[in-house]
Each structure stands twice: as C-alpha cells, then as structure tokens.
Amino acid sequence: MxxxxxxxxxxxxxxxxxxxxxxxxxxxxxxxxxxxxxxxxxxxxxxxxxxxxxxxxxxxxxxxxxxxxxxxTPVSRLFFLLGFSLDPARVWRDSREGTVDTGAYDDVVPALAHAVERQIDGALRRGVLQGYREVEESALVVRGRLREAEQIRRHFGRTPPVEIVHDAYTADTAENRILRAAAERLLRLPGVPGPVRRRLAHQRVRLADAQPLVRGQQLPRWQPSRLNSRYQPALRLAEAVLRGTxxxxxxxxxxxxxxxxxxxxxNQLFEDFVTVALGEALREHGLTARPQDVHHLDLVGLVRVRPDLVVRTGDGRTPLAVVDAKYKVEKGDGLLNADLYQALTYATVLGLREAHLVYAAGRRPERFHEVRGTAAGPDGRGVRLFQHSLDLSHEPARLLASLRHIAARLAGSSPHPRS
Structure with a gap:
C-alpha cells in the first residue's frame, strides 16, 4: 500500500x-x-x-x-484569475503579471502559501490593526454598562463581581482572526516549503492577540473601510484559503x-473571472451585468434557468444579451452542440437576439451561428449564437483586452427583443 x-x-x-x-x-x-x-x-x-x-x-x-x-494553466496565470475575481478594482488598474505574488513556485499549494504570507506581511507592515469590539465579561469594577439581567441571574443582585458590557480597543478583530486562521490552515497543508512555513509561523505570532476561529463555523464578517484598506487584499485571499480547505x-x-x-x-474560477471581468468592462459602456440571474423556462415557473451573466441597459431594466462561461475547448465538430442549445434556451427565455458562450480555449477567437427560423425585425436577421475563445496562456493584459473586445460586442447588442 x-x-x-x-x-x-x-x-x-x-x-x-x-x-x-x-x-x-x-x-x-x-x-x-x-x-x-x-x-x-x-x-x-x-x-x-x-x-x-x-x-x-x-x-x-x-x-x-x-x-x-x-x-x-500556468500557476502564475491561475493566481491572476483568482486575484482578479477577488479584487477586480485593484487588478483592473494594474493587469501586469505578478499582481498576486506567487514567488517562483509552479505548484498550487506552495504558490498559495507564499502569496498569502506576502499579503499578510504587507497588511501588517504598519502594525497590527486594532478596533473596538463589544466585550461581555464578569469584573470586579464597573466599566461600560451593567448587564442587569445577567447580574440578577448569575449573582442574585450581589456585587462584586459585576456582569458588564463595554467596548474594548483590541487586536482581536474579525480581520485579524481571519488572517490568523489562514496562516494556521496553510501551516497544516501538505507541501508548504520550509522557508514559507517559517514566515507563516512568524505571521501567526504577530497575530497572537486575535482569537483562533472554531473550525466549521462561519467566518467572521468584516466591512471594507478606509481603516482596513491595507488589509483588504490579504483578507480576500485569506478567505479564499479558508473556503477552499x-x-x-x-x-x-x-x-x-x-x-x-x-x-x-x-470551472468555478474561470466562470468567476469571466463574469467579473466582463462586468467591469461593461461598466465602461454604461451597462449593468447581473451574474446568476434567475429566470424560468416555463410559464408556471417550475423550470429554472440561471445564465452566468445577463447584460442589461444602464438602468437594469432591459436585457441586451446573455453570457455563459465554459471551462473547456470550443470546437467546430459538433461535439459542443449542447452548449448552443443551452444558449438558444437563454435567448428564447429572455427574448433576445443574441447569446454568447465564452470558452477557455478554441480554434478561433470568435464564431457565430444564425439560428434557422428565427429571422425577425427590420434587418431580417435571426437569433445569433456567438462562441468566443480565450487563451489562458496569454499574458494578463492580453486576456483583459480580449474580454474588453467581447464587452464591446455585447454593448453593441440590440436593446429591442425580437418579436
């Protein structure tokens, strides 16, 4: 064995x-x-x-x-997709290689551990973030507010001790708990290199004032703010670690x-990257994009359909086109006809003249099929099903340029549904 x-x-x-x-x-x-x-x-x-x-x-x-x-996919490119999906605003401004620093590692876990440790180190460079947190405790002196119900239940009205609640300025915040938990999870993963493991252990010591998370419970919630802006890249990557373990x-x-x-x-990473990147690009055209927009195939609403992305006008009222991401190779030999049937279903349900499929690879950057028997409107055109192909081996800037091109195609879709 x-x-x-x-x-x-x-x-x-x-x-x-x-x-x-x-x-x-x-x-x-x-x-x-x-x-x-x-x-x-x-x-x-x-x-x-x-x-x-x-x-x-x-x-x-x-x-x-x-x-x-x-x-x-090369590991550096994989982490570009992940970084963009987690923090598109930051990466959209800087699409160069290395936005997520993976070091020289070409395996997923070592690259991930290196990336998270570097992000945590950057977050803590100006010191450990502290904040106010509500604390409930028994104390010998009164500070904050008296918890009257607990005082009566536990001590029958006697003092001291007193049951109080107060705001403490502490490093035991949701942000620090998440970073500590991510460092500890990575330290338990197989294949983390020795130098990275030592640096992660050092980061855990710096975060020692944050309480450890209970395994299996939901992650603590944090709100982006000016105060935690330096933490945000590390937090998003740390949450990806904790959800993927x-x-x-x-x-x-x-x-x-x-x-x-x-x-x-x-599959999920490619879908997230495509929908997030197209959403960012469509915003430049004044359009909105709704991911996982739920619709129904039948009139009584028993059969649900959920395309990856529905492109709408700026006010969000009128659908223009529908997009579905496919982490597979687009082929011209009829093997992926089921994808075209699915795209036609989306177009039919939404009353659209276009539907778009985005593949992770293919023979040509773009091709389309005009559906027989669907010609309508003054231009006499039928429903068109577009197949777009991305090449994930391309540099990030070129990948994003390809998605901007697709977004421009989507922005040119007719806002008038077929009759």
Whole structure:
C-alpha cells in the first residue's frame, strides 16, 4: 500500500493513474468528490485508478497519501484569475503579471502559501490593526454598562463581581482572526516549503492577540473601510484559503472524514473571472451585468434557468444579451452542440437576439451561428449564437483586452427583443 507520507501526482483532466492504495483511502477519495473518478483497478490488486477533474491543489487522505493535482494553466496565470475575481478594482488598474505574488513556485499549494504570507506581511507592515469590539465579561469594577439581567441571574443582585458590557480597543478583530486562521490552515497543508512555513509561523505570532476561529463555523464578517484598506487584499485571499480547505464527506452515512488540503475548482474560477471581468468592462459602456440571474423556462415557473451573466441597459431594466462561461475547448465538430442549445434556451427565455458562450480555449477567437427560423425585425436577421475563445496562456493584459473586445460586442447588442 502507498504510505501516508508519499505523494501521488495527477494532472487536471489528465489520464487515469494506477496507484497502490488501501481500501479505506480509496473509498475516502471516491466519496469526497475531489476527483473525477476513483475506482479499484481491475487489473492490479490493491491499486486504484485515480483521474483528476477540474479541481487542482493538494489533499491528504486519512491514512493515505498526499494527492497533488497540477493545473493545465500556468500557476502564475491561475493566481491572476483568482486575484482578479477577488479584487477586480485593484487588478483592473494594474493587469501586469505578478499582481498576486506567487514567488517562483509552479505548484498550487506552495504558490498559495507564499502569496498569502506576502499579503499578510504587507497588511501588517504598519502594525497590527486594532478596533473596538463589544466585550461581555464578569469584573470586579464597573466599566461600560451593567448587564442587569445577567447580574440578577448569575449573582442574585450581589456585587462584586459585576456582569458588564463595554467596548474594548483590541487586536482581536474579525480581520485579524481571519488572517490568523489562514496562516494556521496553510501551516497544516501538505507541501508548504520550509522557508514559507517559517514566515507563516512568524505571521501567526504577530497575530497572537486575535482569537483562533472554531473550525466549521462561519467566518467572521468584516466591512471594507478606509481603516482596513491595507488589509483588504490579504483578507480576500485569506478567505479564499479558508473556503477552499478541508472538504468533508460522509461515506455510508457515517461520521465525516476530513480530507485535508486546498483545492481550487477551475470551472468555478474561470466562470468567476469571466463574469467579473466582463462586468467591469461593461461598466465602461454604461451597462449593468447581473451574474446568476434567475429566470424560468416555463410559464408556471417550475423550470429554472440561471445564465452566468445577463447584460442589461444602464438602468437594469432591459436585457441586451446573455453570457455563459465554459471551462473547456470550443470546437467546430459538433461535439459542443449542447452548449448552443443551452444558449438558444437563454435567448428564447429572455427574448433576445443574441447569446454568447465564452470558452477557455478554441480554434478561433470568435464564431457565430444564425439560428434557422428565427429571422425577425427590420434587418431580417435571426437569433445569433456567438462562441468566443480565450487563451489562458496569454499574458494578463492580453486576456483583459480580449474580454474588453467581447464587452464591446455585447454593448453593441440590440436593446429591442425580437418579436
């Protein structure tokens, strides 16, 4: 069997790899949904066939190996997509390579740990942020306000001690709790390099006055403000770390087994990047963009459809076009006809003359299909289904230029629905 300390390397959407695994570790991987498939290898006893899907990163299975899934997209580009999705206003102004500093690492977890540590260090460069937080406690002297109900319930009206509530100026804020929790999570991930691990431990010491988060509970809420502006890039990346770690599964209705690690879903990341970037670009044309806008296919509202992005006029009232992002290769051989049917459904439901599909790669930057039997209006044109292709190997500036071009195409859509 594969030892717990050994590694298994897979590639995103790559071929299946036969790996020696215990039955427990194999079942844990199969039940977790982390991989596209995990099945016993019929040709080799004690081996499992593992095939990665859209999730990339690293996980440690209980009693099993560390499974590393390498992305097809270069890691520096992957973190550009992530950084843009998390903080578009900042990256939109500066689309150069390295907006999210990943160092020289070409693996997801080391690059992530390096990036988060650098962001935390930048956030704390001018000192640990402090703020006022409401504190409830028992004390020997009165400060703040007396908690009368608690005083009577706990002490039957006797004093001291007194039950009080007051505002404390402290480093135990939501922002510092999130940064500390992210540093601690990264320290537990497999594959964090020694130098990065030492720097993360140092950041944890700097944040020692912040209380640790309870695992499984929701992250504390914070509000962007002038006071925490230097923290915001680090906070957004830290929240991505905390949301992307420790998937759990319940095989056979048993207690959850934790598969510890960090994973990014490239399908979701590409969709987030496309919708956020198009939304920013459309704003330059005075248009609004609504992500995940819910509509219904049928008149009684039983069948929901939810396109990734609906482009509307500036006042938000009139839809102009609909966009769906696809993390796959656009082809001209009919293999992706289902995508065109889906786009036509969106156009039909919204009463539009255009629908747009944006792919992660393709043979041509743009192509369109005019749908038979849909010609209407003074121009005699039918419904057009556009297929756009991005090349994720391109530099960030070129990627954003391609999306601006698509946004200009969307801005030129007719505001009048077909009759």
């Amino acid at each position: 594969t030892e717990a300390g050994s590694d298994v390397s897979l590639r995103e959407y790559g071929p299946a790899v036969s790996v020696p695994l215990s039955a427990e570790a194999g079942r844990a991987l199969a039940a977790s949904g982390i991989l596209q498939s995990a099945t016993p290898d019929p040709g080799r006893a004690g081996h499992w066939l593992l095939r990665a899907g859209s999730r990339v990163g690293a996980v440690r299975t209980p009693g099993g190996p560390v499974v590393r899934i390498m992305p097809k 420790s998937p759990e599964h319940r095989p056979g209705g048993t207690d959850p087994l934790t598969v510890d690690g960090f994973l990014l879903d490239m």
